Amino acid sequence: MFGWATDVGVDLGTATVLVYVKGKGVVLCEPSVVAMHRDTRQVLAIGEEARRMLGRTPGNIVAIRPLREGVIADYDVTEAMLKAFLRRVSGPRLLARPRMVICIPANVTTVEKRAVMEAAIEAGARTVTMVEEPLAAALGAGLDITQPAGHMVIDIGGGTTDVAVLSLGGVVLSESIRIGGDKFDEAIVRYMKMKYNLLIGERTAEEVKITVGSAGCDSRNESIEVRGRDLMSGLPKTVTITSAEVREAVSELVTSLCDTIKAVLEATPPELSADIQERGIVMTGGGAMLHGLDQVIAQETGVPAYLADDPVSCVARGTGRVLEEFEVEDNHLVVLRKLM
Template identity: 45%
Template sequence: MSRHDLGIDLGTATFVVYQRGVGIIIEEPSVVAVDKKKKKIIAIGTEAKNMIGKTPDQIQVIRPVQDGVITNPMIIEEVLRFFFKKAKKGVSFSKPKLIIGIPALTTDVERRAVKEAAQRVGASKVYLVSEPLAAAIGSNMKITEPNGHMVVDIGGGTTDISVISLGGSVKSESIKTAGEAMDQEIVKFIKKHYRFLIGDSTAERIKIQIGKAYENEEDIEVDIKGQDIKTGLPSTIKINSTDIYNAIKPVLNEIILKIKNVLEQTPPELAADVSQNGIVLVGGASRIRGLDKLITEKISVDTSVSEDPHLSCAKGTGILLEDVELLNRVNVE
């Protein structure tokens, strides 16, 4: 493989690109702004995310990957073209090979569309790998051995739970309950308890900034801006980590229940391996303070958070780019 080869994580919340021999070169929100009249993309990533809630009617801000599903393959093609342009940086650029991490819920039709889109923008070869598998590799799990490992990928739109052994997923489940569901619960909680309106972007920010998933974690306060329902005017209120904990508790309970269900359905030998090896959390929403402690307590299996969990999938694609032998031993398409 050449130094131009790219590993790409097409996440619900974030697009991340790894360039062979370089490392992470792109980390952008999975958001695209489209001019509906001109039928043209006008912004991708951070620039598009900054437009949310502030656009005229002719401009639509969309997420091309929602709830773990690729909703618009044509826009994904433009996103891939955008990645190529950023990676080139004005230098000669041979046709790269791509390893693309895709949501676990992606259908055969969507996978084929992504491959075709990548080929149209100039890829010489395209490999697809499920995000949980790539994230396990990026977390340095030894997944090619006959030994069970569990990875829980809590992203923006979905939580993917996989028991992995011998280079593939033995048992896997996905639920459309993850980081964005937490944001929505925070918005509803603050509206109900404070009679105060905030947007999803504010909810996401405070979730990351002060949120906690375990009751005994330290309480932190922060001022947030929004709209007072009673007066209809812009205002500021103070909230704390316990507010976030109470808001997202139903989402956390649903995720924990699904982890239990997957473990119950896992073959006994692999379940014993998971009990010994522990559970590894990846994905952006796994960064909430105390989530590993909560799952350890509720599941009775040691749980840890991968280093830079929001980058685990992209790192995994990068490892596959660098290690052809490993690429040949794992389940890729």
Template identity: 50%
Template sequence: MARDIGIDLGTANVLINVKGKGIVLNEPSVVAVDTQSGKVVAVGTEAYKMVGRTPGNIRSIRPLKDGVIADFDITEAMLEYFINKLNVKGFMSKPSILICAPTNITSIEQKAIIEAAEKSGGGKVYLEFEPKVAAVGAGLDIFQPQGNMIIDIGGGTSDVAVLSMGEIVTSRSLRLAGDKMDAAIVSYVKNKHKLLIGEHTAEQLKINIGAVYEADEKQTMQVRGRDIATGLPREVEVTATELQEALSDVMASIIAAAKEVLEMTPPELSADIIDRGVMLTGGGALLNGISQLFASELHVPVLTAEDPLDAVALGTGVLLDNIQHHKQY
């Protein structure tokens, strides 16, 4: 028998939840390709190690951009590699797949995601919106007639949504998230310190000392890069306060989207959100001070999910069970 799987097809990482086993795969959404032969050289963690470090004939590609498929063939190859690695196919049957997408995705982009999952070895493919799945994975009971608000800050998109009765009532999806934060850090270090750093280094800065509210000036990290003037390698010290400054524009846009969603929310559901608070999920939820920043701007309690990085993948497992349950009746 094939085992049903839930896939969090993220811009930065792919997480796969196998029914009955939980999350069994968490690898970067990167594929290394030999440009001369067109062959896939490495997928996932191995390919991620090659980013910015490959010779001219090998290219590290991130096939998803801003939460949607930018390169269909490479996405299909990546999914096929991961699904085969897990050995979830049955002798005569294919696994059902539940896969997630941002809320502002077009019908053509939806079709591309479903098609990629089918071609990579899936049987029946279900598509669900990311904030709904993340809310379920974070432990919210979205199937009751009460308002639940979620802010999911991933790698390519930030999704803000209010849910009730198992459906999205109002939502906004921004193509502004972890990747744009990394780009903002690269730009800031270039302008402030006259140093060119790679996206890997920017990501490490964000993970280690990234802060968005009342940053601790004593928190610092040494980074190495190329001096703009001399072209030679150089090391500088970056502080958490500088990172707060670097990330301020991206955070302001996400806060503006959250305020928009709250303005469009029916009054009864708004009252529920004051009681229940807002749930933060995704990698962005791990930034220092992020819950305090949202709480001060939105004037409602803000909580961070227990496993913010795994919330979407955990939610796919719960929703897959629901789908299977409904099939039996």
């Protein structure tokens, strides 16, 4: 336990939930997975324990991800998951209901914002302030976005990618697309079906992406044995897949991602474009760690691109900077406006 948390920052991600406690840093990083009884909907496991059950549960138990493409897909399960994580960092009873800064994707709807806020309140938060993920990612990456200078941040999460240009403590323009690490995994699953008639699970696809995955034609040329079920015979089967095949599997998604980045750059005011050209594009989020993706973006846009330090925890650390350095108001406004 970490004592009674009075201020917490939450990166409520499609694939992973990270919790930052004021004065302590990131104290929790768990998969956004919940295992529950199919009929009674009783929660049986949450986080890493539930993730190990994905694809391996008996008929009466189901392991689900309550968030899809950056937004809440199952409100009750999301609330239960948040409550469990808050208890882990605050103690068995939420005697002191914490103030919470929670991140949301750029350009989400009012309904989606309200669902996040209500889930956080029901989970035990006293007050909730929502901050757009690109802002938090920029802060977590150590950027000084309070000055009149342009910065571009690309936050590639499990369900969404946020592309934003920031200046003077706010978002100048942004775009959010439903492409992330999960889409890369799904593309690998489809590729294995089409080419090898092999059915594999999400966890296997993720392992392939991490171990031999590549976004561009670079020097990575590795291979891995993949086990699954043959769709023709129904029997177990093993095939070998290479980095080049993974590049082929995810190529359409990488192209769509680059097109979105170029569209944002084309709409950026010229003075800010010059700043971005000088400073480069900062990439955060777990999906940004796909091997060679930074090189592909740099080649396609003509702007240098680089990974932030510890890209997975950037958004959570950004909420921490809000908690540590600025007073969090009891409203939904972007608190970074106070920097002015």
